[in-house]
Structures are given as structure tokens and as C-alpha cells.
Amino acid sequence: MNTQGKERINEEGSVETKVETVDHRSPAGQDEPTKEKVGVIHLKRNKRDSGNEGGIFPSVAAALTNTFKSAKDAIMGASSKPPK
Numbered sequence: 874m875n876t877q878g879k880e881r882i883n884e885e886g887s888v889e890t891k892v893e894t895v896d897h898r899s900p901a902g903q904d905e906p907t908k909e910k911v912g913v914i915h916l917k918r919n920k921r922d923s924g925n926e927g928g929i930f931p932s933v934a935a936a937l938t939n940t941f942k943s944a945k946d947a948i949m950g951a952s953s954k955p956p957k
Contacts, residue, residue: 877892878890878891878892879891883916887916887917887918888916889914889915889916889917890914890915890917891912891913891914891915892912892913892914892915893910893911893912894910894911894912894913895909895910895911896908896909896910896911
């Protein structure tokens with residue numbers, strides 16, 4: 874089993890590391906697990922080139938905030954807004 878892996882640069886400029894390994898599966902009704910050779914690819918992106926410098930969590934937090942605000946507005950309706 875190769876645990877070192879092979880690195881290459883993909884079309885987007887990210888580093889891909891491919892590692893050959895073995896997948897062990899136990900299908901329903903079978904006592905013995907089956908073994909299958911598989912290749913796992915790890916993708917390392919350069920933060921500056923990924924287009925998402927802050928990571929995924931700030932984007933998820935902003936999306937959740939907008940979703941909750943929209944849900945609140947839909948439930949409460951226009952009557953919940955204070956008069957001007």
C-alpha cells in the first residue's frame with residue numbers, strides 16, 4: 874500500500890495528492906468484508922486563489938442570518954414593523 878501519495882497541480886492551480894488505499898466493506902448478509910483498491914484524492918487550495926478567503930464559515934453564517942430574517946419577516950408580516 875502506497876501511503877506517500879503522488880502530487881500534481883490540477884487545471885485550477887490547486888495541489889492534488891492521490892493516495893492508493895484499500896476500502897473494506899461489509900455488505901448486508903455477508904460475514905466477511907470485501908476489499909477493493911481505491912484511490913483517494915486530497916485537494917489543497919491556495920487561499921488567495923480559492924475566491925473564498927474567509928473560509929466557508931462566514932459565508933454559511935451570513936446565509937443563515939439572511940434565512941432566519943426572511944423567515945421571521947414572512948411569519949410576522951408587515952404588521953410587525955413599527956409605525957413611522
